[in-house]
Amino acid sequence: MINAVRRILPKVSTTTPSNSTLQGAPLGHQAIDTVLKDKLNDLMRMEEKISNLDAHDALYLLTRCLTIPRLTHFLRCAPSFDNPTLDEYDAHLRSTLKKALNLSLEDQQWDQATLPVRLGGIGVRKATHVALPAFLSSCLASSALVEKIVPERLRDVVGAQDPRFTEAAIRWDTLTDSSSRPTPPKEHKQSHWDKPIMEKIANTMLSNASGKGKALLLAVKAPHSGDFLLAVPNSSLGTRLDPQAIRIGVTLRLAAPILTEHRCICGRGTADQFGLHGLVCHTAEGKYARHEEVNDIITRSLATARCPAQREPQVQRSDRSQKRPDGATMLPWKDGKQIAWDYKCAATLADTYLPYSVVEGGGAASHRETQKIRKYEDLPSCYNFIPIGSETLGAWGKCALKFLIELGEKLIIETKDHRATSFLF
Incomplete structure (x- = not known):
């Protein structure tokens, strides 16, 4: 049969059912790795070129277009929440952010950066954080339609009865300390599965912090404190920050090192590596x-x-x-x-x-x-x-x-x- 087709269409490509995809969605287990590797390669190519962009443009594109937004369709269509390639994807995403903003990120600062802006992060989400809510919400949202499409003998393994869904739900319970699962109609929305996980991470960071660390986390979680990260960079509207300004804003928010410690010209103190002295120095114009x-x-x-x-x-x-x-x-x-x-x-x-x-x-x-x-x-x-x-x-x-x-x-x-x-x- 294949040879007959090739005589008519000599340049046609063939693929095995296990490697098949439909509109970017993997149809077999092996295809999950294939699609995810392609996504990873796209990110690696972008990582090499991201430093050529304006810093504010680069950050906006990372959070709104080029990373998780391009991955969400795949994450909703495939049970990839335990795929080790996602960890590799997150590692390259971290490297890409560092190059885009010209800053260093330790593990704690990276964890905070991947929180939503409303919880004190900068909105660069981890694929490993998004994969679980994406799959759970997609399973439940499509369950009724899938049951109408598949034969009756398969209806006891789709939607909430899918073994992979059960595995994902148990993992979600563990990450959220057995929080109440979303109920209809909220169970169909990815945000309602995502919110408890992110809040648990943010609350853990806050409970482990003290002194200035706690004050910083409370401040960056306050209403509208991170609105500069949501602004579309547009010069005509005056909403584009220059590279140094966006870098300072992000590093202050994450308590990341921003400069070399030195004696300030005011003679009253030392400018530490986090740039806090410049915010109170009487010589700061x-x-x-x-x-x-x-x-x-x-x-x-x-x-x-x-x-x-x-x-x-x-x-x-x-x-x-x-x-x-x-x-x-x-x-x-x-x-x-x-x-x-x-x-x-x-x-x-x-x-x-x-x-x-x-x-x-x-x-x-x-x-x-x-x-x-x-x-x-x-x-x-x-x-x-x-x-x-x-x-x-x-x-x-x-x-x-x-x-x-x-x-x-x-x-x-x-x-x-x-x-x-x-x-x-």
């Missing part, structure tokens, strides 16, 4: 630029929301103080009152703020907001004062979060763009 940039963004956003504001307005204060807030609206914002705001950024890991940072994410920023409220408690009654506090590791204070979310909602109404709040953050 970047602090003033940050202060101006944040206030400028708030002012422009208020103008877009049809509530123009002025910077450092002359405000009559009962204590005759010459200190002025950073800005105030010229029109009422809510309840017939104008708002005045003042911004302050606290160093998350500074000794002064550490007692607040180890309690909750954004604790240092909230503490600074409380101080600002006391400082401006004598403002005229026509103003509603809003303190805006943030931290060097990205966390926001409670008052700042409430105001920025409210401002974002008004921007959505005015611009008709549902992404306006995310653009603001």
Whole structure:
């Protein structure tokens, strides 16, 4: 039969059933290794070229396009969660990230990096973490359709009755300490199988940390602290970070080494390898630029929301103080009152703020907001004062979060763009 076909189609290729694939999905056990090796080879080719890209572009492509997103279809179609090639894939993924951002990653920093952004990572997911939720959710989502397609004699080995599904579910129970399995309709969604595994890893890291390590993990898990990692790098929108900025942002988030330890020119301390001294040093010019940039963004956003504001307005204060807030609206914002705001950024890991940072994410920023409220408690009654506090590791204070979310909602109404709040953050 094969010879007859070859006489008609001499260049046709043949494959054995065990090595067959259908639209990228392996149809046999041996084909799993074949497809996965091809995926690994693609990653290795990309690893050689990734350093030619802009660092922010490279990170965005790694997290959104070129790695796990290209592997997810395969992971959902094949029981590959125990395949050793996935460990090799993760090792090359780690090497690719190091080359893309020009940084070093120890095991603990790599483990944190592979967490979702909301849990304190940078969103570069491990294939070994994704494989299990992908297969479990796919089995259950396709179970009803498969039962209609296959003969009746095979229906007791598909979906939740598949021996490989049972093996995967037991492994999931072990990884999550026997957490409750997702129930319909949530059991069909990969995210509901993935979330408990990631939260277990993140909580274990947090419970093993103390002091500055705990404060760092709480800060990077705080709401909106990692939004810079979600921004699409676009120069015209001002959302593309230069290579040094994205490298600093990621290394601070992961507590990775960023420079050589040296004596600072301020003469007051030593700049350690993690770059923390530069965040509190009185000679660091970047602090003033940050202060101006944040206030400028708030002012422009208020103008877009049809509530123009002025910077450092002359405000009559009962204590005759010459200190002025950073800005105030010229029109009422809510309840017939104008708002005045003042911004302050606290160093998350500074000794002064550490007692607040180890309690909750954004604790240092909230503490600074409380101080600002006391400082401006004598403002005229026509103003509603809003303190805006943030931290060097990205966390926001409670008052700042409430105001920025409210401002974002008004921007959505005015611009008709549902992404306006995310653009603001």
